Structure formats: C-alpha cells, structure tokens
Amino acid sequence: MDAIAVEGLVKRFGTFVAVDGISFAVPEGSVFGLLGANGAGKSTAIRMLCGLLEPSSGRASVAGIDVAADPEGVKRSIGYMSQRFSLYEDLTVIENIRFFAGLYAISRRKVETEAERVLALIGLAGREGSLAGELPGGFKQRLALGCALLHAPKVLFLDEPTAGVDPLARRRFWDIIYEVADSGSTVLVTTHYLDEAEYCATVTLMHAGRIVAKGSPAGLKAERFPGAMLEVDCDRPAEAIAALAADGRIEEASLFGSRLHAALAPGLGDREDAEETVRAALAAAGFAVRSVERIPPSLEDVFIRVISESAKGGPL
Amino acid sequence: MSRLSSLVQKEFQEFRRDKKMRAIVVVAPIMQILVLGYAANMDVKDVPMAVYDQDHSSESRDLARAFVASGSFLVAAAPESAEAVDQELSSGRAEIAVVVPPGFGAALRGRGSPSLQLLVDGSRANTAAVGMAYAASVANDFSLRFAPGSLRIALPVEARTRIWYNPELKSRAFMIPGVFALLLMVITIILTSLAIVKEKESGTLEQLIVTPLRKAELIAGKLAPFVLVSLILICLALAACALFFGIVPRGSILLLFVLSLALVFSTLGIGLLVSTLAKTQQQAMMFSIFFFMFPMMILSGFVFPIANMPAPIRAFTYLMPLRYYMIIVRGIFLKGSGIGLLWKQLWPLLAIGVAVVSFSIARFRKQLE
Ligand SMILES: Nc1ncnc2c1ncn2[C@@H]1O[C@H](COP(=O)(O)OP(=O)(O)OP(=O)(O)O)[C@@H](O)[C@H]1O
Ligand SMILES: [Mg+2]
Numbered sequence: 089m090d091a092i093a094v095e096g097l098v099k100r101f102g103t104f105v106a107v108d109g110i111s112f113a114v115p116e117g118s119v120f121g122l123l124g125a126n127g128a129g130k131s132t133a134i135r136m137l138c139g140l141l142e143p144s145s146g147r148a149s150v151a152g153i154d155v156a157a158d159p160e161g162v163k164r165s166i167g168y169m170s171q172r173f174s175l176y177e178d179l180t181v182i183e184n185i186r187f188f189a190g191l192y193a194i195s196r197r198k199v200e201t202e203a204e205r206v207l208a209l210i211g212l213a214g215r216e217g218s219l220a221g222e223l224p225g226g227f228k229q230r231l232a233l234g235c236a237l238l239h240a241p242k243v244l245f246l247d248e249p250t251a252g253v254d255p256l257a258r259r260r261f262w263d264i265i266y267e268v269a270d271s272g273s274t275v276l277v278t279t280h281y282l283d284e285a286e287y288c289a290t291v292t293l294m295h296a297g298r299i300v301a302k303g304s305p306a307g308l309k310a311e312r313f314p315g316a317m318l319e320v321d322c323d324r325p326a327e328a329i330a331a332l333a334a335d336g337r338i339e340e341a342s343l344f345g346s347r348l349h350a351a352l353a354p355g356l357g358d359r360e361d362a363e364e365t366v367r368a369a370l371a372a373a374g375f376a377v378r379s380v381e382r383i384p385p386s387l388e389d390v391f392i393r394v395i396s397e398s399a400k401g402g403p404l
Numbered sequence: 405m406s407r408l409s410s411l412v413q414k415e416f417q418e419f420r421r422d423k424k425m426r427a428i429v430v431v432a433p434i435m436q437i438l439v440l441g442y443a444a445n446m447d448v449k450d451v452p453m454a455v456y457d458q459d460h461s462s463e464s465r466d467l468a469r470a471f472v473a474s475g476s477f478l479v480a481a482a483p484e485s486a487e488a489v490d491q492e493l494s495s496g497r498a499e500i501a502v503v504v505p506p507g508f509g510a511a512l513r514g515r516g517s518p519s520l521q522l523l524v525d526g527s528r529a530n531t532a533a534v535g536m537a538y539a540a541s542v543a544n545d546f547s548l549r550f551a552p553g554s555l556r557i558a559l560p561v562e563a564r565t566r567i568w569y570n571p572e573l574k575s576r577a578f579m580i581p582g583v584f585a586l587l588l589m590v591i592t593i594i595l596t597s598l599a600i601v602k603e604k605e606s607g608t609l610e611q612l613i614v615t616p617l618r619k620a621e622l623i624a625g626k627l628a629p630f631v632l633v634s635l636i637l638i639c640l641a642l643a644a645c646a647l648f649f650g651i652v653p654r655g656s657i658l659l660l661f662v663l664s665l666a667l668v669f670s671t672l673g674i675g676l677l678v679s680t681l682a683k684t685q686q687q688a689m690m691f692s693i694f695f696f697m698f699p700m701m702i703l704s705g706f707v708f709p710i711a712n713m714p715a716p717i718r719a720f721t722y723l724m725p726l727r728y729y730m731i732i733v734r735g736i737f738l739k740g741s742g743i744g745l746l747w748k749q750l751w752p753l754l755a756i757g758v759a760v761v762s763f764s765i766a767r768f769r770k771q772l773e
Pocket of ligand 1: 101104106124125126127128129130131132133171773
C-alpha cells in the first residue's frame with residue numbers, strides 16, 4: 089500500500105492557486121523528495137498532507153487516512169518538521185523532547201527510553217541540558233527531527249530540514265533520514281539542494297503549484313538527457329553559450345559556475361565524437377577551449393531543462 | 405504524562421527562563437500601584453478658599469475656622485462682594501469659595517433652615533468635585549454641632565455620592581481599588597494574548613497543532629498558568645496597596661480572590677479572542693488596547709462615574725466585565741461588602757466570561773489559515 093496517495097490536490101488562497109492539482113504516490117518505506125524553487129507550493133502541499141491546511145479540492149490520504157475527512161487522525165500517525173525551526177528555544181534539549189513525548193501521550197515509563205533512543209539517533213546524547221536556542225544550526229535541525237520521531241511515526245514530513253546548514257551537517261542529517269526509512273517509516277522531504285535530491289528514491293519537481301517532473305533521479309536523467317553531457321572550460325563562457333546553441337547537434341548549453349554544460353543530441357553517444365563536436369563548434373566561433381570532459385548529467389541539469397521547457401510551454 | 409499537564413509544565417519552564425515575562429508579572433503590579441496610586445492623589449489639603457461672609461455672626465466665623473481646622477482648606481481671601489468672589493476664583497487665588505448668606509447664624513440657632521453656597525472653578529474638574537465634597541462634609545459636620553442628627557445645612561450642590569463610599573474622604577483610598585482592578589484586567593489580557601500569539605509568530609504553534617493535542621487541551625493548557633499568575637498578581641498588588649498606602653480591604657480577602665477569578669475568567673477569554681484575531685505580538689497589543697482595554701477603562705466607572713453617562717453609553721457599560729469588577733473591588737475594599745451584596749455583580753461577570761470564552765473557543769482553529 090502507498091503511505092501517501094495524492095490525487096488532484098488543490099489549494100487556493102483567495103484567487104491565488106498555490107497548489108494546482110498535484111498527484112503522486114509514495115510507497116511505504118521510501119524516501120520521497122519534493123523539489124521546487126521558492127513559492128513553488130511545497131510547504132503548502134506538505135501542510136495539507138499534515139492536516140494543517142484544508143485542501144480546496146482533490147484528495148489525499150496519509151497512512152491510509154483521508155486528510156480532509158480526518159485531519160486529527162493523520163496528526164496521530166505522522167511526524168512533521170516545519171520549515172522554520174519551531175522548538176522552544178528557552179527549553180533545554182531534554183525538556184523539548186519530554187514535552188513532545190508528553191503531547192504524543194507516550195507513557196511516563198517509556199519516555200526516558202524513547203528519549204535515549206532518539207538522542208542517540210540524532211547524536212545529541214550528552215547535550216541534554218543545553219538550551220535549544222543556543223545550539224548550533226545543524227544541532228537544532230537534528231533536535232527538531234528527533235522531536236518529530238519520538239512517537240515512531242509511520243510517515244515523516246520534513247520541510248526543508250537542511251536549509252542554511254553546512255554541507256557536513258547536511259550529510260549527517262541525511263544519514264539519519266536513511267536510518268529512519270530503513271526502520272520502515274516513509275519520509276517525504278522538501279529541499280532546495282539538488283544534490284540532496286539524489287539521495288531520494290523518487291523526486292518530484294514542483295513549479296508554480298504544479299508537478300513538472302517526476303521519477304527516480306537516474307530515470308529522470310536518462311529520460312531528459314538521452315545524449316551525452318559535456319562540461320566545457322573555455323574563454324568567455326557566457327558568450328560561448330550562443331555559439332554552442334547555434335550548432336544543431338548541441339541541444340542545450342548552460343552556464344555552471346565558470347564552466348559550460350552542453351547537452352548533445354542523442355546518437356552522438358561515442359566519446360570522441362561528442363567531444364570533437366563541441367571543440368569544433370567553439371573553435372569555429374573563435375573561443376579558446378581549455379578542456380572538454382564528459383560528465384553524467386546532474387539533477388540540476390534536468391531541472392533547468394524541465395523548467396525552461398515548461399516556461400516555453402513545451403512538454404511537461 | 406497527560407498532554408495537558410505536559411503543556412502546563414512547559415509553560416512554567418518557559419516562564420522561569422523568560423526575564424521579560426517575570427518582570428511584567430512581578431514589577432508591573434507594584435509599579436502601577438505605586439505610580440498610579442500617587443498620581444491618583446486627589447487628597448484635598450490646604451486648598452485656598454475664599455469666604456464671603458454676609459452674615460458676620462459668631463457662627464459664620466466658627467464655620468470659617470472649621471474649614472481651616474479640617475486641614476483641607478486655607479482661608480486665602482475674604483471678598484466682600486459677589487464680583488470679588490468671581491475675581492478670586494478666576495485669578496486662581498482661591499480654588500473654592502463659600503458664600504455665607506445673611507441669617508445663617510440665626511438659622512443654625514433654630515430659626516429657619518441654614519444654607520450655604522459653594523462655588524468652585526469648574527475648569528478644574530477634579531479639585532472641583534473633590535473639594536466640593538470635602539467642603540460639603542465639613543459644613544455638615546459643623547451643622548451637627550448645633551443640632552445633632554436633625555438639622556443639616558442645605559447645600560445647593562450634589563456632591564455626596566463619593567463621600568458615601570469613602571468615609572475617610574481620602575480620594576486615594578477610593579482610586580486605589582480601581583487601579584487594582586485595572587491592573588488585573590490589563591496584565592491578564594496582555595499576557596494571555598501575547599502567550600498564544602508569540603507561539604504563532606515563532607512557528608511553535610504550527611508544531612503544536614500538528615500533534616494529537618486536542619483543541620480543548622491546547623486552550624486549557626495555555627490559559628491555566630495565567631490563573632496562577634493572576635493570583636500572584638493579586639497578592640503583589642494587595643501587598644503594594646498595604647505597604648505603600650496603608651490601604652487594606654475592609655472585607656474578606658478570600659472573597660476578593662474568588663471574585664477576582666471571575667474577572668480573570670473573562671479577561672483570559674478576551675486574551676484568547678485577541679490571539680485568534682492577531683498574527684503578530686504587535687497586533688495583539690494593538691487589538692487588546694484599542695478594542696478592549698481602552699473602552700473598559702473608560703466605561704467601567706474607573707475614570708468617569710457611570711451614573712453621569714448618557715443612556716446609550718451607559719447601556720454599553722453593561723458589556724464591560726470591568727464595570728462589575730470595579731464595583732466588587734470597591735465594595736470589598738471600601739465598604740467591606742460581602743457576597744450577599746456582590747452576587748448581583750458576580751453573575752453578569754460570569755455570564756460575560758462564559759460568552760467570551762465560548763465564542764473564542766469556537767473561533768480558535770487547530771489549523772492554519
Ligand atoms: N496563507 C497563505 N495565504 C496566501 N498565500 C499563501 C499562503 N501560504 C502560502 N502562500 C503563497 O503560496 C505560494 C506557495 O507557498 P509555499 O510556502 O507553499 O512555497 P514553497 O514551495 O514552500 O516555497 P519556499 O521554498 O519559499 O518555502 C507562495 O507564493 C506563497 O506566497
Ligand atoms: Mg516552503
């Protein structure tokens with residue numbers, strides 16, 4: 089059975105449509121990523137799934153419970169970490185944990201063992217007495233995660249849990265997410281970081297309230313970039329984009345830092361061929377090429393392509 | 405542990421670490437009683453008085469001496485014409501004037517009814533009302549020396565209501581219970597509305613309402629601590645009244661506590677209502693002040709006597725919980741009233757409380773907007 093099933097879910101704020109008929113399903117025990125730029129509607133979607141916002145129309149069920157019909161029932165079976173840090177800063181780590189344990193009516197006998205389990209999981213054992221507000225960012229996020237995990241929820245919703253946290257702490261956080269998923273919980277996580285999306289079994293890209301791409305990271309790459317992908321280091325890369333785009337064999341070129349990513353049309357799969365095509369095209373236009381390297385497409389490449397296609401009204 | 409007790413415990417843990425809150429609860433009542441108590445000092449002392457003696461009898465001279473002996477007045481001028489009296493008042497040399505008509509002494513000795521005219525500068529509303537009341541009472545006492553109980557000096561002024569409830573003629577004794585009532589209302593409304601809106605603002609409310617905590621538990625858990633806080637407030641305010649001004653309730657302190665909880669019930673309801681309307685703490689303050697605290701202060705009889713209000717506005721005062729509580733507090737402080745006399749104030753107070761609380765609970769949603 090799917091842990092989360094969403095069908096045609098819509099949320100309107102007045103005339104503004106924040107979530108515009110999204111549908112997806114998340115199998116039990118998997119890690120599902122919801123991606124999208126600012127204002128895409130990720131948080132709104134999550135809040136509907138948590139029973140915090142009433143859907144305007146459409147259906148959604150979480151852990152088999154309909155969110156519109158029984159929002160309180162949903163609340164019992166889920167854990168939720170909102171986008172803003174929302175624990176009590178004036179309370180210590182252990183006080184926050186005990187408080188949330190109390191709200192989930194965990195029996196007094198079990199509270200201490202659960203607290204210990206969670207503290208070990210989030211790596212905060214030994215910091216029980218620190219005030220939550222005085223913890224470093226990464227620790228705060230892990231504490232919030234811990235508080236959402238106390239009652240061993242079937243489904244865990246994490247809304248940008250790693251925003252503003254350093255890469256090492258992000259990595260640490262994802263290790264915990266995996267542990268949670270391994271223990272059988274389903275995790276739905278939103279993020280801005282596309283490298284994190286690679287960790288998800290399935291990702292969904294939202295844009296202006298709609299889902300514009302959906303699939304496993306590998307599947308999406310193969311589907312959107314059947315041809316080769318090259319990374320080019322050359323002079324005046326910004327101007328070189330035009331030269332590459334003029335070449336019919338190169339489907340798309342875009343700037344990544346100081347380098348260019350060029351996606352070739354399918355069929356130019358052979359290594360030498362592909363590299364030669366790019367070198368020739370740039371040389372003809374008078375750009376000095378330092379290196380051309382074949383790279384696997386990243387999700388970032390995928391999403392840039394998807395968004396630009398949807399902006400042009402192309403296939404979704 | 406039950407969900408409700410977890411929430412209450414959390415409130416106290418936060419409260420213990422929140423210096424600002426502690427300051428409000430501990431310092432505010434003492435400061436307010438102290439400052440407002442001194443500011444409310446409308447005691448009449450050495451008020452310059454003009455005596456226009458048209459009688460020139462020994463009684464009229466004794467009357468003038470009685471005014472001075474009361475400690476409230478000084479005879480600053482002895483005008484000899486009605487124009488001169490006006491002159492003394494408008495120049496400010498005298499704030500109150502007594503006109504002793506011819507035949508005053510004879511009347512006191514039993515040949516007719518004695519009368520006096522009191523004049524005040526109407527632009528000084530406070531001195532006018534209070535000074536008039538003092539002067540009237542001095543004149544009354546004076547008349548009693550001649551014929552105890554039977555004869556009174558007829559005064560063409562209506563200024564006796566205040567004295568009735570305030571036998572020592574100390575305006576501070578009259579004002580302080582009002583300050584006490586005001587204080588309890590203001591602090592409980594502000595604290596409750598801020599306590600909930602603060603969680604809205606910081607995002608913790610979203611985290612709370614995504615748990616299985618029931619709406620009733622959430623509301624009860626957020627409000628219950630303030631019942632205790634209000635008891636602390638009352639203790640501190642009572643102590644401040646006693647220590648700084650020597651004012652202690654004449655009636656039962658226990659009754660004062662019990663009836664105060666009836667007010668707190670309605671003010672917590674108002675705080676809850678404000679928190680359902682406001683998104684930020686700033687908004688909560690504004691709503692509390694403009695929609696609740698200000699109207700209640702004006703319409704509770706704290707500043708202006710309700711009896712003097714035009715009928716439509718007077719009708720409006722019946723909606724103000726503070727109106728009833730003001731009478732309760734003044735009754736217990738000044739007259740030592742018991743529940744027998746005060747229950748007429750208690751039931752409307754409770755009825756308003758129940759209405760406000762149920763309305764706010766109905767408005768409160770365990771969802772985001
Ligand atoms: N309560 C609300 N009333 C009106 N508009 C809202 C409300 N909540 C969200 N919106 C709007 O809906 C859109 C989607 O917001 P949402 O927070 O879901 O985006 P998001 O994908 O989570 O973005 P971010 O990455 O910034 O968190 C935004 O344009 C936002 O302004
Ligand atoms: Mg968001």
